[in-house]
Amino acid sequence: MDIIFGGEEKLYRALTELIERHHPKAAFVYSTCIVGIIGDDLEPVCKRVAAEKKIPVIPVQSEGFKGNKREGYSAACKAMFRLVGTGDITGISALSVNILGDFNLAGELWIIRDYFKRMGVETVANITGDGRVAQIMRAHGAALNLVQCSGATIELAKMMKESFGIPFLRVSYFGVEDMAQALYDVAGFFQDKDPGIIERTRQLVKDELSVLYPELRKFREDLSGKKAAIYVGGAFKAFSLVKAFRLLGMQVVMVGSQTGTAEDYRDLHEITDEGTIIVDDSNPLELSSFLKEKDCDIFVGGVKERPIAYKLGVGFCDHNHERKQPLEGFVGMLNFAREVHSSVMSPVWRFVPRREKKV
Amino acid sequence: MEHPPYMSTTNACKLCKPLGACLAFRGIEGSVPLLHGSQGCATYMRRYIISHFREPMDIASSSLGEKHAVYGGGANLKQGLQNVMTKFGAKLIGVATTCLTETIGDDVPAIVHEFRREMHDSGLRDLPALVTVSTPSYSGTHMEGFHAAVRAVVEQLSEDGTSAHIARPPALNLLPGFLSPEDLRHLKEIIDDFRYPAVILPDFSMTLDGPALEDYEKIPSGGTPIEDIRRMGGAAATFEFGTTLDCKTAGKFLEEHFGTPLHSMGIPIGLRETDVFFGALEQLSGTDRPEKHVLERGRLVDSYVDAHKYLFGKRAVVYGEEDLVVALTSFLTEVGITPVLCASGGRSGRFKPAIERVTAGIAPPSASCESGLQSRFPSPAVPAAEGLSGESGWRSWFPSPDGPAVPAVPAVHEGMDFQQIEELALELSPDLLIGHSKGYTLARKLGVPLIRVGFPIHDRFGAQRILHVGYRGTQSLLDRIVNALIEGNQNDSPVGYAYM
Numbered sequence: 001m002d003i004i005f006g007g008e009e010k011l012y013r014a015l016t017e018l019i020e021r022h023h024p025k026a027a028f029v030y031s032t033c034i035v036g037i038i039g040d041d042l043e044p045v046c047k048r049v050a051a052e053k054k055i056p057v058i059p060v061q062s063e064g065f066k067g068n069k070r071e072g073y074s075a076a077c078k079a080m081f082r083l084v085g086t087g088d089i090t091g092i093s094a095l096s097v098n099i100l101g102d103f104n105l106a107g108e109l110w111i112i113r114d115y116f117k118r119m120g121v122e123t124v125a126n127i128t129g130d131g132r133v134a135q136i137m138r139a140h141g142a143a144l145n146l147v148q149c150s151g152a153t154i155e156l157a158k159m160m161k162e163s164f165g166i167p168f169l170r171v172s173y174f175g176v177e178d179m180a181q182a183l184y185d186v187a188g189f190f191q192d193k194d195p196g197i198i199e200r201t202r203q204l205v206k207d208e209l210s211v212l213y214p215e216l217r218k219f220r221e222d223l224s225g226k227k228a229a230i231y232v233g234g235a236f237k238a239f240s241l242v243k244a245f246r247l248l249g250m251q252v253v254m255v256g257s258q259t260g261t262a263e264d265y266r267d268l269h270e271i272t273d274e275g276t277i278i279v280d281d282s283n284p285l286e287l288s289s290f291l292k293e294k295d296c297d298i299f300v301g302g303v304k305e306r307p308i309a310y311k312l313g314v315g316f317c318d319h320n321h322e323r324k325q326p327l328e329g330f331v332g333m334l335n336f337a338r339e340v341h342s343s344v345m346s347p348v349w350r351f352v353p354r355r356e357k358k359v
Numbered sequence: 360m361e362h363p364p365y366m367s368t369t370n371a372c373k374l375c376k377p378l379g380a381c382l383a384f385r386g387i388e389g390s391v392p393l394l395h396g397s398q399g400c401a402t403y404m405r406r407y408i409i410s411h412f413r414e415p416m417d418i419a420s421s422s423l424g425e426k427h428a429v430y431g432g433g434a435n436l437k438q439g440l441q442n443v444m445t446k447f448g449a450k451l452i453g454v455a456t457t458c459l460t461e462t463i464g465d466d467v468p469a470i471v472h473e474f475r476r477e478m479h480d481s482g483l484r485d486l487p488a489l490v491t492v493s494t495p496s497y498s499g500t501h502m503e504g505f506h507a508a509v510r511a512v513v514e515q516l517s518e519d520g521t522s523a524h525i526a527r528p529p530a531l532n533l534l535p536g537f538l539s540p541e542d543l544r545h546l547k548e549i550i551d552d553f554r555y556p557a558v559i560l561p562d563f564s565m566t567l568d569g570p571a572l573e574d575y576e577k578i579p580s581g582g583t584p585i586e587d588i589r590r591m592g593g594a595a596a597t598f599e600f601g602t603t604l605d606c607k608t609a610g611k612f613l614e615e616h617f618g619t620p621l622h623s624m625g626i627p628i629g630l631r632e633t634d635v636f637f638g639a640l641e642q643l644s645g646t647d648r649p650e651k652h653v654l655e656r657g658r659l660v661d662s663y664v665d666a667h668k669y670l671f672g673k674r675a676v677v678y679g680e681e682d683l684v685v686a687l688t689s690f691l692t693e694v695g696i697t698p699v700l701c702a703s704g705g706r707s708g709r710f711k712p713a714i715e716r717v718t719a720g721i722a723p724p725s726a727s728c729e730s731g732l733q734s735r736f737p738s739p740a741v742p743a744a745e746g747l748s749g750e751s752g753w754r755s756w757f758p759s760p761d762g763p764a765v766p767a768v769p770a771v772h773e774g775m776d777f778q779q780i781e782e783l784a785l786e787l788s789p790d791l792l793i794g795h796s797k798g799y800t801l802a803r804k805l806g807v808p809l810i811r812v813g814f815p816i817h818d819r820f821g822a823q824r825i826l827h828v829g830y831r832g833t834q835s836l837l838d839r840i841v842n843a844l845i846e847g848n849q850n851d852s853p854v855g856y857a858y859m
Contacts, residue, residue: 003462003497014367033397033459034497037428064397065428065459284415288575304405307415313571353573 008040015049015057025133026056028079036063056133058082070151077156080127080136084160087134089141093122095190095197096142098166100157101149102173104129105321108328112173115183115329119201120194127153140164144189146171146182151234151259173328174240174336176212176247180205208330216247219337224249226297226344231279231287231305232319235260235268241300241319242271248337253294256282284308292354297344313352315343370777370797372678373704374815375496378404379504380455381418382537384490386561387512388582389450391443393419395436395467396457400496411815412540412567412823415579419443419452423459432460433470440474444487447577450585451488453508461495488585490515500705502680505537506601506608509560513609517591519617529590531557531643532597532619534609536626536682537814540568541826549637549829552651555644558587558594560609568823592617596643598636600626602716603681603709625717626682627828628836629690630659632717636829655830662834663694666841671695673844676784676801678702678775678794679813681710683827687793687812688769689717690833696840698769699787702780711771718768777801791843808843812836 002010011029019027027049029042042059050057060079062072097116102109109129116123124142125135145157145168157168169189171182187201228245232238235257245252255268256279265278272278277290284305291299291314298315299305309316317339319327325335349355381392381404394401401420408416421439423432436454443449456467471489478486492511494504535546543564550557565581591597591613599610602625613619627636633656637648673696677684681703688698701714770783781801784792792802792809796818802809816822826832845859 010366014365017366018369033428033457034462037459037462064399065423066425068398284417285575285577292574304409307409307413308575310413311415311569311572312575313573352571 003034003038006038006040007035008045011040011042012045012049015045016053019049019053019055024055026058026083028058028060030060030062032062033064036066056083056086073152074155076128077153077159080156081159083133083136084156085137085140085164087137087139087141089138092124092138092141094143094193095120096122096124097144097146097186098125098127098139098142098160099123099129100127100145100147100168101151101153102126102129102328103149103321105323106326108173108326108332111326111329111331115204116186118204119183119187119197121186121190121197127156140166142166144169144186146186148172149234170236172236172240174237174332175244176209176330176333177243178240179329179333205330212330212334215334216337219341220247220249222345223337223341226250227253227294228340229254229287229291229294229296229299229314231256231258231282231299231301233258233302235264237319238264238268239271242268244333244336245340247333248340250297250340252276253296254279254290256280288312297349298340313349313354315340315346315349317343365776365778368776368778370800371704372702372775372777372780372797373680374407374501376494376499376501376504376507377455377457377496378407379501379506379537380453380492380494380508382408382501382563382567383505383508383512383561384451384453384455385416385566386563386582387451387453387588388584389448389487389578390453390582391417391419391447391449391451391578392453392455393421393439393443394455394457395421395432395439395465396423396459398422400457407815408567410817414567414569414823415575416567417447417578419447421460428459428463431463432465433473436465436467436470437474437477440471440489449487449578451490451512453512454489454491455494455504455508456492457494458496461493461497467491467493488516500680502537502682502705506604509534510607510609510612512560512588513591514612516585516588517613517617518589519592529556529558529587529594530596531555532591532594532610532613533557533559534597534599535559536600537680538600538626538828539814539823539825540564541824542828542832545826545829545831549640549652552649553640553644553646555640558591559583560588560591592619594619596620596622598622598624598639600624601682602685602713603705603707605707605709625689625713626686627832628686629693629833630656630663630830631693632686632689633828633830633833652830655834659830659834659837662837666837667695669841669844672697673790674699674787676700676702676780676787676789676792676794676798678780678792678798681705681707681713681773683813684794685710685713685717686827687836688714690836691793692718692721694837696791699789700780700783701769701771702775702783703773704775706774708773710773714769714771791840793840808847810836810840810843 029046031042046057046059058079060075062075099112109126113123125139127136145160145166147154147157147168147170160166161168169185172178173182183201187197190197228250230238230241238255238257242252242255252272254277255272258281260280268278288308291312296314298317299309300317300319302320303322306316325339326332327336377394384390384392398420401418405416405418419439421432421435423435427435440452443452454467468491471491475486490512492508494507540563543562560583562583566579569579597610597613597619599608599621610621614621622639624635625632627633641648675691675696675698677687677698684701684703688701691698703710784801789807791807792798793812795813796811796816798809799818811819812827826835849859
C-alpha cells in the first residue's frame, strides 16, 4: 500500500513518534531502494519535522542501487557536513583535532583520545565512532582533521578543508610504527604553536613502548617464523599489518586488498619479502588456494572470510568490524599479538585435514 | 492493555523475505541462491547467516545500479545467471527477488525463460535448474520467503511419479520448514529408524554445518538431491510442519497437483506434537516406532515428572517465528510453565488460533485470576531496578498466594516488534524468555534468563547444533530451561547453596 501511495506521510508520523519517544539531538533519515524508486521526497518531510521538533533532521541519500559502498560513504559525509559549522566554537584550543574515520570498535577511539590528551591536544569531535551531535556541530573549530579510514571520511575532510580551511592528515593507528608516526605527525603540525609538544610526544611513545616491548617479546618467541596472509578492504591497513607481523617476527606470505590502487601494490611489493603473493580484489577460491599453497598459519581478513579460513583449518584474526579487542594504539599491538598468538599456537590445527595428512 | 499501533518499527521480530528464500535454496544439492536486486541485500544476508551458522555462505546478486533501476534489470540478471553457472558450476540457481526488483516490476520468470531460450539457441543444452520466487521484502517475513521458495522449487521441478524416467518415487515427502541442521539430522535419523524412504526439503544439515575440509568447495556438499525433488509428485504422503501456514505451501501444491495426501502438523516439539509426528510415521509405514524411540519418550516423561516443581507456574515470554512459538508454547504448557506472552513479527492471522489449540485444556485452572498483567512487585516501595537485580531467589522459587496472577490463556500478538514486546513483557514480569538472540536486551533489562532457540543466535556458540525437535530435542530444551532457572535461583540466593 505504502509503495503505491507513497510513504511520505508515514515517514512524517514515524519520525514524530520516534523523536517523541527518544528525544534525540538530531535525526538522520536513510533512503532505501524502494524510496528511491517510488520517488518519495525526504527533504520536505525532514524540514517539516525539524521545524516542529526543533532538532536537525537530515536525509541521507543512500538508496541501495545508487552506487556502491563508496557512494554510501559519500552520502553520509554530505549529511554529516550539514551539521558541521552550526555550533559555537568559542573556547576550542589552538591545539585541537577532529578524529575522522574511526568507529570506536572495542573502545579504540578512547585510547587514541587519551594519547592526544597526554600530548596536550584537544579532540573536538569523533566522526563517527562515539560521536556526539553537539561535537560534530562545532567540529569546524578544530585546527586539524585526522583521517584514518579514508574511504569513509576523506570526502568530509575535503569539504571541511574547502569551506573552513581545516587541513587534514592521513593516519593509521594500527601497529607501533604507524601509531607513533601518527602522533609525531600531529606533534609536528602543532610544534610552531607549542614547541614542547615534540618532547611530550616522544616521552609518551617511550613510556608506551617500554611497557609494550617486554610483553611483545614473549609472543615473538613463539610466533617467529610463522606464516601470515593478509586480505583486507583497504591497502592502507594492509601496510600497517605487514609491519605489525614483521614486529612479531612473522613472515607475510600473501597480502592483498579489495580496493588497492596500482601504486599501493607497487609499495606493498617494496615492503614485502621476495615470493610474497600480492593479490587484488580476490575471491574465496583464489584465496583458499593461496592459503593452502603457502601453508599459512594465520589469515587476516574480513568477517566473511573467517568461515572460509576456519573451514580449511587456518587460523584467523578478526582485524575487521567484528573485533572485540581494541587493535589500535600501542596497547592494540599487544592485543593483536595476543590474538594472533592464541590462534596460531592453538593445538587444534594438528587435527584439521590439511595438516593431518602430513603427520 | 492494548495501545494504538505504532507507525514506526523498532527492532523487528522478523527478518526479510529473500533471506528466508536464500536459506531454503541453500538446502538443495549443488544450489546457489541469487538475489535479483542491489548488492547490499546479499552482503547483509550473508553476514547475518554466517554469524549464526559459522559456515561460508555465498549469495550471488544481479547487483543492479541506477541505470537498471530505470531500464529494468533483465540484462544483469542474465549475466548473473551466466556467472553463477560458469564460476560455481551450480546444478540449481534459486532466483529470489527483492524490494527493488519487485517495485520496478521486473518479470523474473519471463527473463529466466528468455535466458533459457538464449542458452538453448547458443547450443548449451546442459543448463542448471533455474527456480524463481517472488520475495518482496516490504511485506511478509523470512518464513514466508522460506516457504515460498520451497513451494517454488517443488512447483517448478517436481513431476508425477508415473513419469517414465522416475525409477523409484520416495515414500514420504517431509517439508520441515526452517529448523536447525541438528534438527534435520535428527529427523533423518528417526526416518531411517523407521526404514522408510523419504525426501527432506530443504536439507541444509550439511551445507550449513559441514565438516572441516582440505580443499574449499565452491558449493558445499549435501542438500536435497534435485532428482529426489523431481520424484516428490509420486510419494505416498507429504508431512508438512507448521500450523500457521497459508494455503499456498509446497505440500498443498503436491496434493492439488499430484494427489499426494498432505498431513499438516505442528513442529514436533513437546510430547503431544512429537506424538503426532511419530503417530503419522507409524501409520504411514505400518510399523511401530523402534524401541529406541519408545525409550526416549519414556525418559522424557520421566524428566517431566522430575522437573515439574522447578517449572510450575513459571512465566515465560515466547517470541519469534509463528510456528516455532506455537510448538514451544505447546511444550511449555505441558510442563506447567505459563506462557504469558506469545509474540511474533509475522501476521498470518492463524497464530492466535494455533496457540489456543495447543494450550486448550492443559493450562492450569486459574479462573480466579482475572488478569495476567499485574506487576510482580506492586508495592511502590520497591523500585523497578532493585526488583530486577536484587530479587531474592526464594520469592520466585515458591509461587506465593499473593504472587503474580496466572492467565488462563497467554496474550498472543502478531506483527510485534521488540519495542512492543518489551512494553508488554515489563508489565508481565516473566521468569524467563524463550526465543532468538535479539531478545537479549530485554532479558538483560528484566534480569531473567534467555533460552536461545531458533534463528538468529548471534551471541552464543553452537546455534547450528541446537536440537529442538523430537523427544530428544524436547529433552534438551527441558534440561536447559530447568538449569537456567536453577542457576538463577542459585545466583540470587544469599546463602550460596551447592545442592539445589
